[in-house]
Amino acid sequence: MFEPIILLQILWTGIATSAPFVLLTVGFSLTLKVTGLWNFAQSGQMAIAFYTMFFAMNGLGLPLFAAVGLGVVMTAGSAVLIEIYGLQVFRDRQSGNLMFFIFTLILSEFVIYVITLLFGTEPETLYKSILSPVDIIGGIAVSEWDKTGIGLTILALGALYGFMRYTKEGQFLAAVADNAKLAELYGISAQRAYRVVAVISALFIVAAMYLIGSHGGIVPNSPLELVLSAVIGTLLGGIGRVFAAAWASIFLALIQSFSILFIGSRWQNLLLYGFLFATILLFPRGVRMPRLRLALIGR
Amino acid sequence: MDYLITLAILIAIYVILGASYNLVIGYGGLSTVAHPIFFAIGAYTTGLLSVNVPELPAVVNVLLGMVTAVVASVLLAGSALRVSGDYLLIASLGFQLGLLQLIKNLDFTGGPGGLSAIPSTILGAARGPAFLAITGAAAVACVFIIRAIVNGPYGRAISAMRDEELAFTALGRNAMSMKIAIFAIGCGMAGGAGGIYAYYFQYISPDQFEVLASATILTMVVLGGMGTPFGPVVGAILLLAIPQAITFLQLPPAIMAPTQGIIFTVLVLVFLYLRPAGILGNKARAI
Amino acid sequence: MTEILRVEGLQKRFGGIVVSDNIHLTIGAGEILGLIGPNGAGKTSLFNLISGVLRPDAGSIFLNGQKIDGAPLYKRARMGIARTWQNMLLFRTMTVLDNMLVGPRDYAGESVTRLAFGRAGVRAAEAAMRARAMGILGRMGLESTASSMVVDLPFGQQKLIGLARTLMNDGPLLLLDEPMAGVEGAAYETMQRVVRQEAASGRAVCVVEHNVSFIRDLCSRAVFMANGKILQDGTVEDLIASATLTELYFGV
Ligand SMILES: Nc1ncnc2c1ncn2[C@@H]1O[C@H](COP(=O)(O)OP(=O)(O)OP(=O)(O)O)[C@@H](O)[C@H]1O
Ligand SMILES: [Mg+2]
Numbered sequence: 001m002f003e004p005i006i007l008l009q010i011l012w013t014g015i016a017t018s019a020p021f022v023l024l025t026v027g028f029s030l031t032l033k034v035t036g037l038w039n040f041a042q043s044g045q046m047a048i049a050f051y052t053m054f055f056a057m058n059g060l061g062l063p064l065f066a067a068v069g070l071g072v073v074m075t076a077g078s079a080v081l082i083e084i085y086g087l088q089v090f091r092d093r094q095s096g097n098l099m100f101f102i103f104t105l106i107l108s109e110f111v112i113y114v115i116t117l118l119f120g121t122e123p124e125t126l127y128k129s130i131l132s133p134v135d136i137i138g139g140i141a142v143s144e145w146d147k148t149g150i151g152l153t154i155l156a157l158g159a160l161y162g163f164m165r166y167t168k169e170g171q172f173l174a175a176v177a178d179n180a181k182l183a184e185l186y187g188i189s190a191q192r193a194y195r196v197v198a199v200i201s202a203l204f205i206v207a208a209m210y211l212i213g214s215h216g217g218i219v220p221n222s223p224l225e226l227v228l229s230a231v232i233g234t235l236l237g238g239i240g241r242v243f244a245a246a247w248a249s250i251f252l253a254l255i256q257s258f259s260i261l262f263i264g265s266r267w268q269n270l271l272l273y274g275f276l277f278a279t280i281l282l283f284p285r286g287v288r289m290p291r292l293r294l295a296l297i298g299r
Numbered sequence: 300m301d302y303l304i305t306l307a308i309l310i311a312i313y314v315i316l317g318a319s320y321n322l323v324i325g326y327g328g329l330s331t332v333a334h335p336i337f338f339a340i341g342a343y344t345t346g347l348l349s350v351n352v353p354e355l356p357a358v359v360n361v362l363l364g365m366v367t368a369v370v371a372s373v374l375l376a377g378s379a380l381r382v383s384g385d386y387l388l389i390a391s392l393g394f395q396l397g398l399l400q401l402i403k404n405l406d407f408t409g410g411p412g413g414l415s416a417i418p419s420t421i422l423g424a425a426r427g428p429a430f431l432a433i434t435g436a437a438a439v440a441c442v443f444i445i446r447a448i449v450n451g452p453y454g455r456a457i458s459a460m461r462d463e464e465l466a467f468t469a470l471g472r473n474a475m476s477m478k479i480a481i482f483a484i485g486c487g488m489a490g491g492a493g494g495i496y497a498y499y500f501q502y503i504s505p506d507q508f509e510v511l512a513s514a515t516i517l518t519m520v521v522l523g524g525m526g527t528p529f530g531p532v533v534g535a536i537l538l539l540a541i542p543q544a545i546t547f548l549q550l551p552p553a554i555m556a557p558t559q560g561i562i563f564t565v566l567v568l569v570f571l572y573l574r575p576a577g578i579l580g581n582k583a584r585a586i
Numbered sequence: 587m588t589e590i591l592r593v594e595g596l597q598k599r600f601g602g603i604v605v606s607d608n609i610h611l612t613i614g615a616g617e618i619l620g621l622i623g624p625n626g627a628g629k630t631s632l633f634n635l636i637s638g639v640l641r642p643d644a645g646s647i648f649l650n651g652q653k654i655d656g657a658p659l660y661k662r663a664r665m666g667i668a669r670t671w672q673n674m675l676l677f678r679t680m681t682v683l684d685n686m687l688v689g690p691r692d693y694a695g696e697s698v699t700r701l702a703f704g705r706a707g708v709r710a711a712e713a714a715m716r717a718r719a720m721g722i723l724g725r726m727g728l729e730s731t732a733s734s735m736v737v738d739l740p741f742g743q744q745k746l747i748g749l750a751r752t753l754m755n756d757g758p759l760l761l762l763d764e765p766m767a768g769v770e771g772a773a774y775e776t777m778q779r780v781v782r783q784e785a786a787s788g789r790a791v792c793v794v795e796h797n798v799s800f801i802r803d804l805c806s807r808a809v810f811m812a813n814g815k816i817l818q819d820g821t822v823e824d825l826i827a828s829a830t831l832t833e834l835y836f837g838v
Binding site for chain 1: 324330332388389392393396397400401403404509510511514517518521553554556557558560561564565567568571572575
């Protein structure tokens with residue numbers, strides 16, 4: 001049971017499964033960092049992303065690239081609209097945390113009800129078959145989906161890193177994240193930064209929903225659970241630490257995969273929340289990276 | 300008729316939830332979203348006791364449900380408020396999600412399928428009206444108890460604490476214990492509502508107490524007018540009754556449920572834009 | 587003169603800034619001590635340390651000879667340390683009278699259990715507190731404002747109400763942080779008279795104030811602080827006469 005090859009297989013599958021969650025967590029955490037909002041409207045955007053692609057491929061019969069393009073347009077479009085006609089309105093009114101909480105959550109609920117009306121509550125997938133061709137590499141089963149997922153995630157994170165580090169726009173984001181008022185004094189528009197973040201997280205959401213939707217069934221309600229996993233990764237990584245949040249969601253996925261060796265599969269989700277609980281009570285400011293590494297090695 | 304009685308009972312239960320939540324966030328200024336989990340704690344405690352310890356009278360079960368909710372709320376507030384007031388928001392969310400997950404995974408709670416076969420306690424044709432009388436009385440009592448709390452000297456202290464916590468503390472008041480007390484009173488009432496709910500519907504499941512329920516209760520409070528004694532009453536009636544107005548259309552369930560949801564959410568969104576202080580609220584207290 | 591407050595070797599720093607550097611200080615019953623010094627000298631910080639808003643890094647504080655180092659802010663207030671705030675910190679959504687009624691050190695009405703089981707007692711206590719509050723407002727010529735919202739009053743009156751609310755705490759020590767900042771005209775006389783009356787009733791008073799003539803009129807003794815240190819402790823005349831202090835203070 002503890003043979004190295006099995007452990008390696010679990011490690012690989014765990015990492016691959018974490019890919020879409022990493023993408024969602026990064027989108028959520030980046031938004032939190034720059035706008036200061038726990039943007040639950042992202043679950044509505046997840047639903048829009050998936051069902052747009054689903055309809056484009058299965059309803060209109062469009063090829064993948066067109067479906068993804070349409071998904072990006074719809075998701076980013078809705079994100080920017082929500083930003084301009086929703087969040088900014090409440091910012092101008094100086095509304096409090098709770099207002100944003102209600103607004104973003106109810107908006108997502110609204111989107112989900114509309115989608116339920118249009119598409120029903122049966123689980124849907126992007127492709128007719130969710131089986132993905134498998135290669136055996138060094139004794140480990142590696143599916144096409146695994147490769148796409150990991151490749152896409154590395155690409156997205158690399159692009160984000162480069163963007164934040166080397167472009168003016170990215171540095172503006174960091175400045176606004178640091179202190180929006182101060183940034184405005186230096187002529188950086190916070191509103192513009194918020195819109196840019198809305199688009200970036202929309203891209204991450206589309207990528208993640210493509211991965212999730214080609215791997216298993218989605219119902220209109222699924223995004224509400226997905227956004228919660230992003231919340232947990234964000235908390236565990238530490239608020240404002242986007243890449244740490246990415247590591248945290250990989251870590252969580254691995255813990256869940258490896259737990260199969262020790263406990264029944266139905267307890268896996270509970271483990272996730274166990275970590276959330278412990279983080280909230282013991283490390284209110286987020287688990288720091290070195291500690292996370294130690295925890296990994298300790299396993 | 301049964302349908303109307305059930306709706307009225309549901310409204311009364313949500314009046315309790317809304318009013319007690321209003322005490323916590325509207326008057327106490329404590330940001331939490333976890334109110335449904337205390338509703339759940341009351342419901343599950345009462346439900347489990349009634350199923351497993353049938354010799355206990357219903358009233359005792361409901362009271363024990365309240366006590367459990369109070370204990371849990373004191374633990375949560377006691378640890379989270381020590382970090383900071385804002386932290387309570389996140390901690391409460393984590394507490395809610397974690398506990399629900401636990402309920403879903405344990406066997407004796409009935410797991411994700413929920414806890415069923417809760418004894419009906421009151422039998423016969425009078426069951427509905429009797430429950431309505433009990434729940435209605437409890438709701439009225441809650442609203443007026445809260446009003447008494449916030450109108451008297453205690454309420455003066457609460458608003459002073461919310462306005463200027465530092466000055467309040469420097470006048471010799473223990474803000475921390477006051478916050479915990481407010482939180483415990485509000486959560487205990489929610490626990491009591493849970494107990495009544497379990498007895499009337501005889502079935503509870505974890506997904507009734509998810510974040511969506513948080514948003515629903517919060518919305519009732521905001522819509523009615525946060526920090527006003529009767530705001531949550533108006534909010535609960537409005538948000539539960541208006542979506543029901545289309546039931547006469549006899550739509551198939553697959554269309555009915557999401558349509559009601561759309562009516563509910565659109566109503567909320569419109570209010571958030573047009574009247575953020577709520578129906579009975581004054582503009583100065585908009586969140 | 588009986589000693590009310592004694593501070594021994596108080597030490598506090600924020601990162602690189604030392605706000606209290608080995609502060610020793612005593613104030614006696616009936617005394618009005620002036621505390622002056624430039625902006626950022628550490629005057630408010632000293633009040634924060636004494637009242638318990640801040641914890642010192644080292645040193646001790648004694649009230650009536652009793653060490654109070656471990657007591658939190660609210661307990662020190664109950665022991666009788668009453669203070670005002672530079673920026674008043676009035677309860678904005680409340681009336682003047684309600685602001686006053688949160689002031690007493692101990693008040694039975696603010697307990698849930700008493701609310702449920704001791705209504706008659708609460709009513710009596712409430713009436714007594716109201717009478718006391720109206721008495722204090724009366725001394726300051728503010729009776730007519732009792733039912734106004736504090737935010738609707740002019741700044742000078744708000745300042746007086748900040749003091750009035752603090753006076754509801756009848757403990758032995760009174761700390762006033764810049765009571766005259768932004769106050770003009772009639773309030774000057776009122777403030778002087780009320781502070782004198784409080785001292786005459788046996789309380790120890792310490793006043794932080796940039797308005798030196800206010801301190802000269804009120805205090806016989808004053809201390810000068812800069813950079814967290816007490817540079818001089820003596821009569822107001824001595825302090826004003828000192829060339830070094832004048833330079834430090836006015837930056838000439
Ligand atoms: N909580 C704090 N954290 C960090 N620095 C602080 C804190 N409180 C005060 N300081 C710093 O300590 C120094 C002393 O501040 P303090 O308010 O005690 O001065 P003050 O003598 O009352 O000045 P003023 O006359 O302007 O009121 C200032 O430089 C201030 O910035
Ligand atoms: Mg000062």
